[in-house]
Amino acid sequence: MTFLGVAGWPVAHSLSPVMHNAALAAVGLSDWRYLALPLPPERFAETVRALPAAGFRGLNATIPHKAAALAVADAATPTAAAIGAANTLTFERGGAIVADNTDAPGLLEALPLEIAGISALVLGAGGAARAAVYALLHAGAADVMVWNRTRERAERLVADLGGRVVDVPQSATLVLNTTSVGLRDTDAPFKSLPLQADTLGVGSYVADMVYRPGGTPLLAEAKRRGATVVSGLEILLAQGAASFERWTDMTAPRDAMRGAVHRTPEP
Ligand code: ATR
Numbered sequence: 001m002t003f004l005g006v007a008g009w010p011v012a013h014s015l016s017p018v019m020h021n022a023a024l025a026a027v028g029l030s031d032w033r034y035l036a037l038p039l040p041p042e043r044f045a046e047t048v049r050a051l052p053a054a055g056f057r058g059l060n061a062t063i064p065h066k067a068a069a070l071a072v073a074d075a076a077t078p079t080a081a082a083i084g085a086a087n088t089l090t091f092e093r094g095g096a097i098v099a100d101n102t103d104a105p106g107l108l109e110a111l112p113l114e115i116a117g118i119s120a121l122v123l124g125a126g127g128a129a130r131a132a133v134y135a136l137l138h139a140g141a142a143d144v145m146v147w148n149r150t151r152e153r154a155e156r157l158v159a160d161l162g163g164r165v166v167d168v169p170q171s172a173t174l175v176l177n178t179t180s181v182g183l184r185d186t187d188a189p190f191k192s193l194p195l196q197a198d199t200l201g202v203g204s205y206v207a208d209m210v211y212r213p214g215g216t217p218l219l220a221e222a223k224r225r226g227a228t229v230v231s232g233l234e235i236l237l238a239q240g241a242a243s244f245e246r247w248t249d250m251t252a253p254r255d256a257m258r259g260a261v262h263r264t265p266e267p
Contacts, residue, residue, distance in 0.1 A: 003055050004247060005035040007044065007069075008062040012036065015211075015233075015261050016060055019240050022260035026253035032057075041065070045072045052091040058247035059089040060240075066127045073099035083134045084160065085127040088243040100246060103131035106239030108139055110230055113174065113205055116140035121169045123193050124178035125153035128209050132176055133161045145169050147194055149179070171199040175222075177208045182216035189218040202226035209235055233261050 004024075006016040020034035037059075039047055044065050049072065051059060061069035066085035070076055073089060076099040080086040086099035108115065120141050122132050125148035136144050144163035148154035154165045181192045190197055195218075200206055206222035211232030219229040241252035 001055055002029075002032045002057050003035060003051075004032065004058050004060075005037045005051075005056065006060040006062055007037045007039045007048070007065050009038060009040050009064060011038045011062065014062060015236060015264060016062075016240060018260050018264045019237065019257045020244060022256045023240075023244050023253050026256035027248070027250050029248065029250075032248075039065070041068065044068045048072050048089065048097070052095060052097075056091055058091060058243065060243055061087055061089065063127075070099045073097045075099070077101070079104055079134070082161070083127075083130050085130060087131075087239065088246060090246055100243075101131055102239040102242035102246070103128065103235075104135035104138075106237075106242050107132055107135050107176075107207075107235055109238040109242075110234040111174070111205070111207060112228065112230065115174075117142045118174055119143040119145070119170075119172040120174040120176060121145045121147065121166075121172040122163070122176050122178060123147050123181075123195075125150070125157045126178065128178040130157055130161060132178055132209075133157060133163050136174075137162050141174075143172070145172060149192075167194075169194055171204070173203075174205045174207065175200065177206075177210065177216075177218055180210065182208060182210040182218050183212060187217065189216070190221070193218075197221050197225060200225050200227045204228070205230065207235065208232050211236065233258075237261060 017036050024032045069086040074096045080099045080101040083101050088100040088102050090098045145166040146154045146163050200222040204227045206227045207230035208216045209232050223229045244252040
Protein backbone atom coordinates (compact mmCIF):
# COMPACT_ATOMS: atom_id res chain seq x y z
CA MET A 1 0.00 0.00 0.00
CA THR A 2 1.15 3.53 -0.78
CA PHE A 3 -0.38 6.38 1.16
CA LEU A 4 -1.10 10.04 0.47
CA GLY A 5 -2.97 12.39 2.77
CA VAL A 6 -3.98 15.81 3.93
CA ALA A 7 -2.93 17.16 7.30
CA GLY A 8 -5.09 19.85 8.85
CA TRP A 9 -6.53 20.90 12.19
CA PRO A 10 -9.44 20.46 11.79
CA VAL A 11 -9.52 18.44 8.57
CA ALA A 12 -12.87 16.62 8.64
CA HIS A 13 -14.43 19.17 6.26
CA SER A 14 -11.78 18.63 3.56
CA LEU A 15 -12.93 17.35 0.17
CA SER A 16 -9.36 16.33 -0.75
CA PRO A 17 -9.73 12.65 0.32
CA VAL A 18 -12.82 12.05 -1.80
CA MET A 19 -11.26 13.95 -4.73
CA HIS A 20 -7.89 12.16 -4.62
CA ASN A 21 -9.32 8.69 -3.97
CA ALA A 22 -11.52 9.14 -7.04
CA ALA A 23 -8.40 10.16 -8.99
CA LEU A 24 -6.39 7.15 -7.77
CA ALA A 25 -9.24 4.80 -8.73
CA ALA A 26 -9.63 6.44 -12.15
CA VAL A 27 -5.95 5.93 -13.09
CA GLY A 28 -5.85 2.39 -11.72
CA LEU A 29 -3.60 2.95 -8.70
CA SER A 30 -5.65 0.45 -6.73
CA ASP A 31 -3.13 -0.01 -3.92
CA TRP A 32 -2.86 3.73 -3.17
CA ARG A 33 -5.04 5.48 -0.56
CA TYR A 34 -5.43 9.16 0.37
CA LEU A 35 -6.22 9.75 4.06
CA ALA A 36 -7.32 12.67 6.22
CA LEU A 37 -4.84 13.22 9.05
CA PRO A 38 -6.10 15.45 11.86
CA LEU A 39 -2.88 16.81 13.35
CA PRO A 40 -2.63 19.45 16.06
CA PRO A 41 0.15 21.96 15.31
CA GLU A 42 2.43 20.69 18.08
CA ARG A 43 2.43 17.19 16.53
CA PHE A 44 2.87 18.26 12.90
CA ALA A 45 6.65 18.08 12.39
CA GLU A 46 7.31 14.83 14.27
CA THR A 47 4.37 13.09 12.58
CA VAL A 48 5.38 14.24 9.09
CA ARG A 49 8.93 12.96 9.59
CA ALA A 50 7.52 9.53 10.49
CA LEU A 51 5.25 9.26 7.44
CA PRO A 52 7.76 7.97 4.83
CA ALA A 53 8.51 4.89 6.95
CA ALA A 54 4.75 4.30 7.22
CA GLY A 55 4.43 4.06 3.42
CA PHE A 56 3.54 7.66 2.55
CA ARG A 57 4.56 9.18 -0.80
CA GLY A 58 3.12 12.64 -0.26
CA LEU A 59 1.09 14.95 1.91
CA ASN A 60 -1.08 18.02 1.41
CA ALA A 61 -0.93 20.58 4.21
CA THR A 62 -3.88 22.80 4.91
CA ILE A 63 -4.84 25.28 7.61
CA PRO A 64 -2.96 25.86 9.89
CA HIS A 65 0.05 23.86 8.66
CA LYS A 66 1.22 25.54 5.44
CA ALA A 67 4.10 27.49 7.00
CA ALA A 68 5.13 24.48 9.12
CA ALA A 69 5.11 22.30 6.01
CA LEU A 70 7.71 24.54 4.40
CA ALA A 71 9.77 24.55 7.60
CA VAL A 72 9.84 20.75 7.98
CA ALA A 73 11.06 20.15 4.42
CA ASP A 74 14.67 19.46 3.45
CA ALA A 75 14.24 21.32 0.17
CA ALA A 76 11.67 23.66 -1.36
CA THR A 77 10.75 24.71 -4.87
CA PRO A 78 11.39 28.39 -5.66
CA THR A 79 7.59 28.94 -5.67
CA ALA A 80 7.08 27.56 -2.14
CA ALA A 81 10.13 29.41 -0.84
CA ALA A 82 8.99 32.74 -2.30
CA ILE A 83 5.42 32.36 -1.05
CA GLY A 84 6.62 31.27 2.38
CA ALA A 85 4.14 28.40 2.56
CA ALA A 86 3.75 24.89 1.17
CA ASN A 87 0.59 22.89 0.55
CA THR A 88 2.35 19.86 -0.94
CA LEU A 89 5.11 17.68 0.50
CA THR A 90 6.71 14.85 -1.46
CA PHE A 91 8.68 12.09 0.26
CA GLU A 92 11.49 11.21 -2.14
CA ARG A 93 12.98 7.73 -2.31
CA GLY A 94 16.20 8.76 -0.61
CA GLY A 95 14.19 10.09 2.35
CA ALA A 96 14.25 13.81 1.53
CA ILE A 97 11.08 15.85 2.10
CA VAL A 98 10.47 18.33 -0.73
CA ALA A 99 8.02 21.23 -0.30
CA ASP A 100 6.00 22.71 -3.14
CA ASN A 101 3.13 25.14 -3.44
CA THR A 102 0.48 24.09 -5.95
CA ASP A 103 -2.02 26.72 -4.76
CA ALA A 104 -0.28 29.27 -7.02
CA PRO A 105 -0.30 27.33 -10.33
CA GLY A 106 -3.68 25.83 -9.39
CA LEU A 107 -5.24 29.26 -9.12
CA LEU A 108 -3.91 30.25 -12.53
CA GLU A 109 -5.24 27.05 -14.08
CA ALA A 110 -8.69 27.66 -12.58
CA LEU A 111 -8.97 31.29 -13.70
CA PRO A 112 -10.58 31.50 -17.16
CA LEU A 113 -8.87 34.70 -18.30
CA GLU A 114 -5.52 35.96 -19.56
CA ILE A 115 -3.82 37.45 -16.49
CA ALA A 116 -1.12 39.47 -18.31
CA GLY A 117 -1.88 43.19 -18.03
CA ILE A 118 -5.01 42.95 -15.86
CA SER A 119 -5.85 44.67 -12.58
CA ALA A 120 -6.71 42.38 -9.67
CA LEU A 121 -8.03 42.91 -6.17
CA VAL A 122 -6.99 40.28 -3.63
CA LEU A 123 -9.01 40.28 -0.42
CA GLY A 124 -7.09 38.85 2.55
CA ALA A 125 -3.45 38.50 3.52
CA GLY A 126 -3.10 34.92 4.82
CA GLY A 127 -1.37 31.97 3.18
CA ALA A 128 -3.94 31.70 0.40
CA ALA A 129 -3.54 35.40 -0.42
CA ARG A 130 0.25 35.06 -0.55
CA ALA A 131 -0.01 32.26 -3.11
CA ALA A 132 -2.53 34.31 -5.12
CA VAL A 133 -0.45 37.50 -5.21
CA TYR A 134 2.66 35.54 -6.19
CA ALA A 135 0.77 33.74 -8.96
CA LEU A 136 -0.89 36.86 -10.37
CA LEU A 137 2.33 38.89 -10.44
CA HIS A 138 4.26 36.03 -12.06
CA ALA A 139 1.55 35.73 -14.70
CA GLY A 140 2.04 39.40 -15.55
CA ALA A 141 -0.87 41.17 -13.81
CA ALA A 142 -0.29 44.92 -14.20
CA ASP A 143 -1.80 45.99 -10.86
CA VAL A 144 -2.41 43.74 -7.84
CA MET A 145 -4.25 45.50 -5.02
CA VAL A 146 -4.24 43.83 -1.62
CA TRP A 147 -6.86 44.64 0.98
CA ASN A 148 -6.95 43.08 4.43
CA ARG A 149 -9.02 43.72 7.56
CA THR A 150 -5.73 43.95 9.46
CA ARG A 151 -3.70 46.37 7.35
CA GLU A 152 -0.26 45.45 8.75
CA ARG A 153 -0.60 41.91 7.41
CA ALA A 154 -1.28 43.28 3.93
CA GLU A 155 1.77 45.53 4.26
CA ARG A 156 3.96 42.56 5.14
CA LEU A 157 2.63 40.57 2.20
CA VAL A 158 3.29 43.38 -0.26
CA ALA A 159 6.78 43.96 1.15
CA ASP A 160 7.59 40.27 0.60
CA LEU A 161 5.88 39.64 -2.72
CA GLY A 162 4.87 42.88 -4.45
CA GLY A 163 1.56 44.47 -5.35
CA ARG A 164 0.17 47.41 -3.35
CA VAL A 165 -1.93 47.80 -0.23
CA VAL A 166 -5.30 49.50 -0.62
CA ASP A 167 -7.77 50.70 1.99
CA VAL A 168 -10.51 51.61 -0.46
CA PRO A 169 -10.09 49.44 -3.55
CA GLN A 170 -10.84 50.69 -7.03
CA SER A 171 -12.73 48.33 -9.28
CA ALA A 172 -10.61 45.61 -10.87
CA THR A 173 -10.97 43.11 -13.69
CA LEU A 174 -10.53 40.24 -11.23
CA VAL A 175 -11.73 40.15 -7.61
CA LEU A 176 -10.41 37.23 -5.58
CA ASN A 177 -11.66 36.47 -2.09
CA THR A 178 -9.10 34.59 0.00
CA THR A 179 -10.66 35.49 3.36
CA SER A 180 -12.92 33.09 5.20
CA VAL A 181 -15.88 35.44 4.78
CA GLY A 182 -18.70 33.46 3.17
CA LEU A 183 -17.97 30.23 4.99
CA ARG A 184 -20.74 30.69 7.56
CA ASP A 185 -24.44 31.15 6.88
CA THR A 186 -24.47 34.48 8.68
CA ASP A 187 -21.54 35.99 6.72
CA ALA A 188 -22.31 39.14 4.76
CA PRO A 189 -19.50 39.68 2.22
CA PHE A 190 -20.72 43.10 1.12
CA LYS A 191 -20.57 44.28 4.73
CA SER A 192 -17.32 42.58 5.80
CA LEU A 193 -15.37 43.20 2.60
CA PRO A 194 -14.81 46.49 0.74
CA LEU A 195 -16.94 45.53 -2.24
CA GLN A 196 -19.81 47.24 -3.95
CA ALA A 197 -22.14 44.84 -5.67
CA ASP A 198 -22.71 47.25 -8.56
CA THR A 199 -19.01 47.16 -9.53
CA LEU A 200 -19.26 43.41 -10.19
CA GLY A 201 -20.83 43.12 -13.58
CA VAL A 202 -20.37 42.05 -17.16
CA GLY A 203 -16.66 41.90 -18.01
CA SER A 204 -15.50 41.35 -14.46
CA TYR A 205 -14.33 38.08 -12.96
CA VAL A 206 -14.98 37.09 -9.36
CA ALA A 207 -13.27 34.09 -7.77
CA ASP A 208 -13.87 32.79 -4.27
CA MET A 209 -11.48 30.48 -2.44
CA VAL A 210 -14.34 29.64 -0.06
CA TYR A 211 -16.56 26.73 -1.05
CA ARG A 212 -19.77 25.66 0.60
CA PRO A 213 -23.00 23.85 -0.26
CA GLY A 214 -24.97 25.82 -2.78
CA GLY A 215 -22.12 28.29 -3.42
CA THR A 216 -21.16 31.49 -1.61
CA PRO A 217 -23.20 34.70 -1.34
CA LEU A 218 -20.40 36.65 -3.06
CA LEU A 219 -20.49 34.47 -6.16
CA ALA A 220 -24.29 34.35 -6.22
CA GLU A 221 -24.49 38.15 -6.30
CA ALA A 222 -21.64 38.50 -8.81
CA LYS A 223 -23.31 35.99 -11.12
CA ARG A 224 -26.65 37.75 -10.82
CA ARG A 225 -24.95 40.93 -12.01
CA GLY A 226 -23.37 39.27 -15.04
CA ALA A 227 -19.81 38.68 -13.82
CA THR A 228 -17.95 35.49 -14.70
CA VAL A 229 -17.57 33.52 -11.47
CA VAL A 230 -14.95 30.94 -10.45
CA SER A 231 -15.89 28.59 -7.64
CA GLY A 232 -13.52 27.56 -4.87
CA LEU A 233 -14.14 23.97 -5.96
CA GLU A 234 -12.40 24.66 -9.28
CA ILE A 235 -9.42 26.13 -7.42
CA LEU A 236 -9.36 23.14 -5.05
CA LEU A 237 -9.46 20.82 -8.05
CA ALA A 238 -6.60 22.53 -9.87
CA GLN A 239 -4.23 22.60 -6.88
CA GLY A 240 -5.12 18.97 -6.12
CA ALA A 241 -4.47 17.90 -9.70
CA ALA A 242 -1.02 19.52 -9.62
CA SER A 243 -0.17 17.73 -6.34
CA PHE A 244 -1.43 14.42 -7.75
CA GLU A 245 0.82 14.78 -10.80
CA ARG A 246 3.82 15.56 -8.62
CA TRP A 247 3.35 12.38 -6.55
CA THR A 248 2.31 9.91 -9.24
CA ASP A 249 4.04 11.20 -12.42
CA MET A 250 0.68 10.61 -14.13
CA THR A 251 -1.75 13.08 -15.69
CA ALA A 252 -4.46 13.86 -13.12
CA PRO A 253 -7.92 12.67 -14.20
CA ARG A 254 -9.56 16.07 -13.74
CA ASP A 255 -13.05 14.99 -14.83
CA ALA A 256 -13.15 12.18 -12.27
CA MET A 257 -11.90 14.58 -9.59
CA ARG A 258 -14.46 17.23 -10.53
CA GLY A 259 -17.24 14.66 -10.50
CA ALA A 260 -16.23 13.51 -7.01
CA VAL A 261 -16.20 16.99 -5.43
CA HIS A 262 -19.51 17.98 -7.03
CA ARG A 263 -21.20 14.70 -6.00
CA THR A 264 -20.14 14.98 -2.37
CA PRO A 265 -22.41 17.03 -0.11
CA GLU A 266 -20.10 19.30 1.84
CA PRO A 267 -20.37 18.81 5.59
P1 ATR B 1 -5.36 31.26 4.85
O1 ATR B 1 -4.02 30.65 5.08
O2 ATR B 1 -6.37 30.28 4.32
O3 ATR B 1 -5.31 32.48 3.98
P2 ATR B 1 -5.49 32.79 7.33
O4 ATR B 1 -4.03 32.99 7.31
O5 ATR B 1 -6.15 32.39 8.62
O6 ATR B 1 -5.94 31.65 6.30
O7 ATR B 1 -6.20 34.11 6.73
C1 ATR B 1 -7.55 34.35 6.84
C2 ATR B 1 -7.90 35.67 6.16
O8 ATR B 1 -9.30 35.93 6.31
C3 ATR B 1 -7.18 36.88 6.75
O9 ATR B 1 -6.90 37.79 5.71
C4 ATR B 1 -8.23 37.45 7.71
O10 ATR B 1 -8.08 38.82 8.00
P3 ATR B 1 -7.14 39.28 9.25
O11 ATR B 1 -5.72 39.19 8.77
O12 ATR B 1 -7.57 40.68 9.51
O13 ATR B 1 -7.44 38.34 10.39
C5 ATR B 1 -9.49 37.22 6.89
N1 ATR B 1 -10.74 37.25 7.66
C6 ATR B 1 -11.21 36.30 8.49
N2 ATR B 1 -12.41 36.67 8.99
C7 ATR B 1 -12.71 37.89 8.45
C8 ATR B 1 -13.82 38.81 8.57
N3 ATR B 1 -14.87 38.54 9.34
N4 ATR B 1 -13.77 39.96 7.86
C9 ATR B 1 -12.72 40.24 7.06
N5 ATR B 1 -11.66 39.42 6.91
C10 ATR B 1 -11.64 38.26 7.59
